Amino acid sequence: MQINGIHxxxxxAGPARRNLDFYSRILGLRLVKKTVNFDDPTTWHLYFGDADGAPGSILTFFPWEHVAPGRLGVGETQETAFRIPASALDYWTQRFVGLGVVHDAPETRFGETVLAFRDPDGMRLALVAVPGSEREPSWDNGEIPGAFAIRGFHGVTLLLTETGPTAAILSEVFGFAEVGRENGIVRMQAAGTVQGxxxxxREGRGSLPARLGGGSVHHVAFRARDDAEQARMVKLLSDxxxxxTTGQRDRNYFRSVYFREPGGVLFEIATDAPGFAADEPAESLGSALKLPSQYEKRRGEIEAALPALV
Structure with a gap:
């Protein structure tokens, strides 16, 4: 049976220390993995998520200290949204005011109350108040009460020249179906999927193309249960x-292939296995720098080059 949804x-991002502070302290996500960019081992790759680092909760960053700001445009993820309990909306609004987080007034989208905000690099984010989500997994960071904590992803918004071709990929390959239209937005949803x-x-005809930089989403990864399911998706994309797609790449915590969907957004298909406890105990996720095997002999050099996180 296919497992649907965002992986x-x-x-x-900009400076790694600022990125870590915002997502772990202000948003209360768990740092589940400290590793490096496999293509640039002098750059951090930081993974944030829920207590278990479950697929559907993971937001990752490549932080560069002096990165230029990105420009939102077509062919990019416009917004990344998290789930919170419906009772937590006032708490988060007050928290953002108190901590100076840039945010909008709550609004209603598809019958859900949404609090849009931005991180220090200008990345567009949102909290979606979802009744019943208080029963879903979260992470206790010692500051945010568990009753109000983030419960993984709600989803993403893609800005496209036209929506039809992307909708077809989401439907036929990733198991999503159209469930509504509102204010020029087509909503696709994976049946039976809670997180992500x-x-x-969103159609953005006439908009400039996206330019990657600080605050930009690099790619969105969708779930595949295992290698066989991933291979089936790859064949369907081709046929x-x-x-x-690219060939399969081993990312230590999942195995990935990549491709550009018709609207220009970079998509990944990532396996659920082996998960983030593959190289450290679940109770100590994110506590130590983990390197892919090809870089282990350079650990001293890499540790010296990485920007300080504390």
Whole structure:
């Protein structure tokens, strides 16, 4: 049986220390993995999520100290949204006011109350008040009461020149279906998926193309239960849509392939296995720098080059 929904979202940030403070302290997410960019081992790759680092809760960052700001445009993720209990909305509004987090007034989208905000790099984020989500997994960071904590992803909004071709990929490959339209947005939802089950498609005809930089989402990863399911998706992309993926790449905590969907957004298909406890105990996730095997012999050099996190 196919497992649907978002596996993780990866974005670009500015200074690593600031990024860690915002997502672990202000938002209360768990730092589940400290590793490096596999293509640039002098750059951190930080993973944030719930207590278990479960698929559907993971937001990752490549932080560069002097990165130029990105420009939102077509072919990019416009907003990344998290789930919170419906009773937590006032708490988060007051927290953002008290901590100086840039945010909008709450609004209603598809019958849900949404609090949009931005991180220090200008990345567009939102909290969606979801009744019943208080029973879902979270992380206790020692500051935010558990009753109000973030419960993983709600979903993402993609800004596209046209929505139809992307909707077809989401439907036929990733198991999403259209469930509504509102204010120019097409809502796609994965049936039976709690965390990361929503992708909103916004048409942005006439907008400039996106330019990656600080505050930009680099890619969105969708779940595959295992290698066989991933291979089935790759074949379907080729046979049905004429789209080629990269070869499979081992990311230590999942195995990935990548491709550009028709709207220009970089998509990944990531396996659920082996997970973030593959190289350290679940109770101590994110406590030590973990390196891929090819860089282990350079540990001293890499540790000296990485920006300080504390």
């Amino acid at each position: 993780h979202v990866t974005a670009i 089950g929503v992708v909103d498609l 049905r849509f004429g789209l080629r």
